[in-house]
Amino acid sequence: MPYSLQNFKAEFFKALAHPVRIRILEELRGTELSVTEIQSLLELDQSTVSQQLSILRSKSFLQSRKNGTSVFYSVRDPMVYDLLDVARTIFNNQLITTQELLALLDNEKQNLTADI
Secondary structure: OOHHHHHHHHHHHHHOOOHHHHHHHHHOOOOOEEHHHHHHHHOOOHHHHHHHHHHHHHOOOEEEEEEOOEEEEEEOOOOHHHHHHHHHHHHHHHHHHHHHHHHHHHHHHHHHHHHO
16 A cells, blocks of 8 residues: 555544544534534534634535535535444444453452352
8 A cells, every 4th residue: 555545544534533523523414514503512612613623624524615604514525424433333342342341350250259
């Protein structure tokens, strides 16, 4: 794989490596929202939201449309939600594995306590 493609992929994932940016994408699932609406939904100040929107837009995750004084954002490629859904599935699988390990440890601890 050419190094430039690896850089592109790394930059792509870096753009997703912030909880506010992921929240923005999740709020935009299937809809278009203004900056003010996004601010309200996320309960964050305007500068934080604008900064994160700018990063998502610069990495081509978002497209914007101006209507009067309002700027509306939507997701450029809805396949990003497939990626986020797969990430959620992986995360859930890891949690299930962790829960199973914790249950085994708890059983082991109970068995040791019962033997004493």
